[in-house]
Amino acid sequence: MGERSDEDCYEAFGDECREDVRVILGLADDDSFQDFWTKLREECLKVRRSIKTSPNGFRLARFDMSLTQRITWLQRNVLHPVDRLESALADENRPNFVHWEDMLQKRRGPYLPDDLDAISSGLVELKEQVRDLVYSLQTEKDQNIKTTDEIRYYIVYNAIWDLHEYFPDFPLSRGSWDPEHKQVGILPDYVRRVFLETTGEHERLDGPIKLALEDVRKSQRKTT
Incomplete structure (x- = not known):
């Protein structure tokens, strides 16, 4: 065949x-x-x-990637950037996302502080999922699978x-x-x-x- x-x-x-x-x-x-x-x-x-x-x-x-390559990619392209984003979305940084004139004219943009709370929650969920995946990949790597x-x-x-x-x-x-x-x-x-x-x-x-x-x-x- x-x-x-x-x-x-x-x-x-x-x-x-x-x-x-x-x-x-x-x-x-x-x-x-x-x-x-x-x-x-x-x-x-x-x-x-x-x-x-x-x-x-x-x-x-x-495409194909080794377990080591996948772990490295997830860390560099997801986990590390998410850590930076979470820091940027901290309460003390929220004013950076608001322009005074928009508030004066009652124009609500898509990224006001209330919306950022939902984004932060999504980032936490994403990080947890990726960490679980990295753990599984690392376990298989350690077992030479x-x-x-x-x-x-x-x-x-x-x-x-x-x-x-x-x-x-x-x-x-x-x-x-x-x-x-x-x-x-x-x-x-x-x-x-x-x-x-x-x-x-x-x-x-x-x-x-x-x-x-x-x-x-x-x-x-x-x-x-």
Whole structure:
């Protein structure tokens, strides 16, 4: 299967992908499969939207940045300027925003002191959100987590777990090893098809599939 461009005129996780997944898995087109497909589709479309709207290494993304670069950018371009703005909007500086003639002629501009209170409140909320984001990014950086790898694993794990949840008797097998094509089998083909539709890119995913299967089996033991 070739790689898709995001500009291609097709519906992600539409009928074509649904039929591909059903045929690969060899499942009947019944209510169980429809329920499974609905959940898988909704989850993968959320991931696809996240890929398109956040920095990562997939081509659907507008750009990629390392965790360190993102932290630095947020600090320099948001947190530090917000700190300066908050100081500028302090009560003792409010007269700077009022012109005496406007007050005399009862012309109310958009930035009189009462309006600045709402702006200050918004800045506080913005700073809190960005600080939370920086904390999350720093935690991932400390754990040596790379965003693109994390997304890749998330897609693979969810694809396998959703299949196991709706079809618990489906064998969780990586298939067989082929010297030319490496890992081949029903489960890898299914995961790769879902991954292609989610990211627009075709990858072998042998490592993520192996790791995800181990984690799914661990989760399975915990729930039994």
